[in-house]
Amino acid sequence: MTSLATALGDVLPTALGVALSPLPIIAIVLILMSTKAGRTGPAFALGWVFGLIVVATVVLVVVGSGDVVFDDSASSFPSAIKLALGVVFALLAANVWRKRPHANAPATQPGWMTKLDTAKPLFALSIGALLSGVNPKNLALTVTAAMAIATAALHPTQEVASLIVFVAIGSISIVGPAVAYLFVGERMTPVLQKLKRFMEQHNTAIMLVVLSLLALSNLGKGIGGLIG
Template sequence: MADAIGQVLSLAVGVAISPVPIIAVVLMLATPRGRVNGPAFLAGWLLGLAVVGTIVLVASNGAGATDSDATPATWVSWLKIVLGVLLVLVAVRQWRGRPQAGEAGTLPKWMQAVDTFTPGRAVAMGVALSAINPKNLLLTVGAAAAIAQADVSTGDEVVALAVFVVIGTLGPGAPVLISWFMGSRSREILDGLKAWMGMHNAAIMAVLCLVIGARLAGDGISGLGS
């Protein structure tokens, strides 16, 4: 189980450090429904990661993620290489789209409407940003494939996936915890976090995708050579 958890830690951190969802939660917390919509968004985020991870894990096990001698299946290694290359391409796109000196960072237009969100829409947005967002989807697929490749028991796979989901939720979950435990004092902290992440969103995403993409591709190449 330790090997399976070790395989997904960096991928989970990559999911957790996602500026747009963190900013979305901060904005939701500042609305009249913030005390409900913030946790509702987190529920959707958890659900999205868990569902995608479970589907890929079941499919990987069904397709045979390891060979009879417990070595990684060739297709899993190729999958890691493809995921790694895709993440590197996302990194390049993010870096090219970063704001130049003196320009303000751009954020999705839907964020302007967060004050009108119902709890149901907050849940749906959490699912969309965790499960459908390209970067998170690639990381979750990679994590589930890595767990299946570790050749551990079903119970250990469930634990490893749960660890991935929990760690991947720490980023958007942090503003909610700050709001709960610090009350009115949290506003200054959250506003500062929102401003910093909004300004550096593209650079953060580019570095994360580049590092994790290189790691996945490297793992895949090593698997082909074993």
């Protein structure tokens, strides 16, 4: 398997994990159901993409993208990072389980979500960037993807292509609805309402599955690389 195929194999699951983030999806739905959706929707989506690109680029630069590449056979550093990320994902999964809502309990939302229906574009842009770049779960996922790209001994153009794939897939659940709204407008409202209800009802299950799978994957790769 080529280095590019290996990198993409590691990037795709993390990108899907980013895309299946219930809270940001609920946020974009609320924004698109507001009176300023035409401006705040694209702003939120732009902020989301910006956050992913910034975090991934910083990791690539720090690790040594294009100039200094870690060789798994000569260094245990990548495996140690994967092991650490596996622990982080396991802790995040445990935290989701600990904070799971009780049966028949009404869905609760963070305080900032109540401001989305009257949000201005700059606020929407900032929230989008924070949710993609600073949110602990997405931050860990983006670091995981960027590490996979940086340690795969790729050509710079392949690194850029891998990064684009990660951002594109990780943004599809946010950018997709925002773009669709620009074409169909308020006709999307029934679909958005159903999507919001689904994400609220299955938030815990989605997060547990995604985080648990990523924890097992990274722990396995990390331990295997350190003892192999």
